[in-house]
Amino acid sequence: MAKEAKTNAMRMLDRQKVKYEAFPYECDEFIDGLHSADLIGAPYEQSFKTLVMEGKSGGYYVFVVPIEKEVDRKAAAKAVGEKAVDMIHVKDILKITGYVRGGCSPLGMKKAYPTVYDASAGNFDEIYVSGGRIGLTLKVPLEPLLKVTNGKLADITMK
Numbered sequence: 126m127a128k129e130a131k132t133n134a135m136r137m138l139d140r141q142k143v144k145y146e147a148f149p150y151e152c153d154e155f156i157d158g159l160h161s162a163d164l165i166g167a168p169y170e171q172s173f174k175t176l177v178m179e180g181k182s183g184g185y186y187v188f189v190v191p192i193e194k195e196v197d198r199k200a201a202a203k204a205v206g207e208k209a210v211d212m213i214h215v216k217d218i219l220k221i222t223g224y225v226r227g228g229c230s231p232l233g234m235k236k237a238y239p240t241v242y243d244a245s246a247g248n249f250d251e252i253y254v255s256g257g258r259i260g261l262t263l264k265v266p267l268e269p270l271l272k273v274t275n276g277k278l279a280d281i282t283m284k
Contacts, residue, residue, distance in 0.1 A: 132257030133223065133233030138265065141273050146264040147256060158192030162253065165262055169193050172253040172262075173246065175229045177222055177238070180207035185221055187240040187274075189231050189254065194243070194282040204241045204279040230257040231274050232265075240276035242267075247278050 131139070138145050148165040162172040169192055176188045176196055186205045190196050202210045218226050223235040231240055231254055246252050246267055254270070256263040270276065 132230070132261065134230040134255070134257035134263060135233075137233040137273060138263070138269075141269065143265065143269040143273060145266075148253075148262045148264065149256075150260055150262070152260040161262055162192060165253075167253045167262065167264070170245070171249050171251070173242070175231050175255055177213050177218065177229065178210040179213050180205060180210050182207060185213070185236075185238045186210060187231050187234070187238045187276075188281055189240065189242040189246065189276070190282050191243060191245055194245075196281055197283045200279070201241065201281045204277075204281055205239050224255075224257060225259065228255055228258040228261070230255040230263070231276065232263075232270075233257055237275065240274045241279050241281055242271065242276050243282050244278045244280045245282070 150164040158172055158174045162169055172192045173189045174192050178186050188196050188201050198210055215226055222229055251264050251266050253262050253264050
């Protein structure tokens with residue numbers, strides 16, 4: 126079997142000696158997190174999507190939320206000390222993160238942006254996040270993931 130090509134996300138975990146599981150799946154274009162989770166058999170509540178937003182200050186922020194939930198923009202802004210945050214435009218994802226839509230990982234972006242994981246991630250020892258390309262999900266232990274991304278937990282989803 127051909128060796129899996131490493132993504133920046135995988136290289137970042139390897140450098141920090143974080144053990145993870147990679148789940149490649151067949152997919153040529155963007156599909157939502159629910160379909161990705163179905164393809165690899167991952168529980169929805171343990172599967173997270175990565176959203177990049179821009180604050181009023183012009184700074185960028187990464188929010189990692191359960192695939193079935195929507196980010197609460199007010200709560201997200203509060204978590205990063207901004208008055209407001211808005212999603213970045215789809216056409217800007219690659220330029221800002223180095224990743225394409227549907228393959229955006231909280232790990233290994235072009236720059237280290239402040240990263241906030243929804244508090245529900247704290248219910249699990251491991252969570253599923255994008256592996257840094259379409260068709261790749263990583264199962265990563267939460268504590269090392271928070272450490273590597275310098276992330277924190279906060280209530281950032283709609284109730």
